[in-house]
Amino acid sequence: MSNVHELGFLKDKIQELKDQGVYRKLPILSSPDDAEIILNGKKVINLSSNNYLGFANNPRIKKASIAMVEKYGAGSGAVRTIVGNMDIHEELEKVLAEFKREERAFVYQSGFNCNAGTIQAVTEKGDLIISDELNHASIIDGSRLSKADRAIFKHSDMDSLEDVLKEKRKNYRNVLIITDGVFSMDGDIAKLPDIVDLAEKYECMTYVDDAHGSGVLGENGRGTVDHFHLHGRVDFSIGTLSKAIGCIGGYVAGSETMYEWLIHRARPVLFSTSLTPASVGAITEAIKMLMESSEYTDKLWDNARYFKEKLSKLGFNTGHSETPITPVIIGEEAKAMEFSRKLLENGVFVSAIVFPTVPRGTGRVRCMVTAAHTKEQLDEACRIFEKVGKEMNILQ
Ligand SMILES: Cc1ncc(COP(=O)(O)O)c(C=O)c1O
Numbered sequence: 001m002s003n004v005h006e007l008g009f010l011k012d013k014i015q016e017l018k019d020q021g022v023y024r025k026l027p028i029l030s031s032p033d034d035a036e037i038i039l040n041g042k043k044v045i046n047l048s049s050n051n052y053l054g055f056a057n058n059p060r061i062k063k064a065s066i067a068m069v070e071k072y073g074a075g076s077g078a079v080r081t082i083v084g085n086m087d088i089h090e091e092l093e094k095v096l097a098e099f100k101r102e103e104r105a106f107v108y109q110s111g112f113n114c115n116a117g118t119i120q121a122v123t124e125k126g127d128l129i130i131s132d133e134l135n136h137a138s139i140i141d142g143s144r145l146s147k148a149d150r151a152i153f154k155h156s157d158m159d160s161l162e163d164v165l166k167e168k169r170k171n172y173r174n175v176l177i178i179t180d181g182v183f184s185m186d187g188d189i190a191k192l193p194d195i196v197d198l199a200e201k202y203e204c205m206t207y208v209d210d211a212h213g214s215g216v217l218g219e220n221g222r223g224t225v226d227h228f229h230l231h232g233r234v235d236f237s238i239g240t241l242s243k244a245i246g247c248i249g250g251y252v253a254g255s256e257t258m259y260e261w262l263i264h265r266a267r268p269v270l271f272s273t274s275l276t277p278a279s280v281g282a283i284t285e286a287i288k289m290l291m292e293s294s295e296y297t298d299k300l301w302d303n304a305r306y307f308k309e310k311l312s313k314l315g316f317n318t319g320h321s322e323t324p325i326t327p328v329i330i331g332e333e334a335k336a337m338e339f340s341r342k343l344l345e346n347g348v349f350v351s352a353i354v355f356p357t358v359p360r361g362t363g364r365v366r367c368m369v370t371a372a373h374t375k376e377q378l379d380e381a382c383r384i385f386e387k388v389g390k391e392m393n394i395l396q
Pocket residue numbers: 110111112113115136138180184209211212240241242243248249250
């Protein structure tokens with residue numbers, strides 16, 4: 001008789017992953033996340049992290065974080081509704097609301113939690129969620145947790161969105177249209193003005209997940225809503241504190257009513273301990289730094305333009321990115337993975353992204369340029385791209 005504790009059914013599935021060539025080992029970082037890192041024991045240029053502004057290892061932010069640990073300790077000790085709501089959590093939400101130019105902000109322990117908690121809390125049976133087909137996994141999971149029905153529109157295709165609205169709007173009470181602000185695999189920006197126009201025409205609410213837009217787009221990184229001057233017309237404006245802000249956490253910015261409701265119904269906040277003082281200290285300082293100066297976002301965009309231009313001059317296909325996310329499209333899945341492996345051997349870490357994360361035949365490496373990179377590091381990365389590109393006949 002087989003032993004149930006051997007988890008044989010999982011072993012079989014793991015073997016399937018190996019057979020399909022998609023079994024992975026986690027890379028190990030033994031340095032801070034920065035422009036250069038020690039990965040699996042080797043120093044390499046890092047073009048893979050979401051640390052857009054270099055805040056993850058910023059001295060001023062680290063100092064603020066350490067100060068909070070000294071004053072408030074290592075943990076908050078409880079969920080916010082019991083005794084885990086410190087004055088510093090309240091202060092952080094005030095600073096975030098000011099930054100996002102909204103009445104209120106409500107903080108979660110991660111961006112994933114924010115989508116999982118908010119979508120579920122603001123929709124119910126009899127409602128409809130309409131989602132862009134390329135929206136992030138946490139939006140998909142958040143929508144699955146809701147009792148509302150779901151519909152999909154083709155990526156950034158406004159005719160497709162209107163078709164869904166024409167066919168379905170009348171059958172539902174509330175309708176929530178959800179889009180990423182910046183799409184993380186291609187770096188394209190949502191057609192938010194058109195989405196908001198359609199939402200208003202059909203009396204729907206709008207929800208923007210700006211994980212890759214906050215800290216990047218808009219005035220001093222205020223995000224996609226600010227970039228398009230749509231304040232007051234987007235009901236739920238989500239950001240993460242783990243990417244450009246360099247720490248951990250997520251938030252939704254919007255109205256006072258939204259805030260009041262979420263305090264009562266956002267399950268990840270009701271049933272999970274609040275952010276640590278160290279995180280709150282780091283995040284609050286980071287947001288204040290962004291509001292003080294455009295220095296960080298300016299550097300990010302300057303580096304992104306520089307790197308993109310160099311790569312396209314070399315002859316690489318950088319897709320239709322409009323943001324610092326720079327895909328280099330290779331095509332065949334195995335070739336994209338091989339390209340990433342060879343780049344790493346030569347000193348640059350850029351992860352390969354293949355089917356099913358992106359459509360089959362559009363395998364790529366995805367470069368994340370940050371404000372922390374020096375021009376010398378970007379030049380060196382381009383030199384390695386050119387060398388490996390030629391060796392692999394990706395470049396002529
Ligand atoms: C669009 C989008 N939403 C949400 C998340 C989740 O954010 P976090 O890492 O803060 O949980 C991500 C991160 O990959 C993302 O890209």
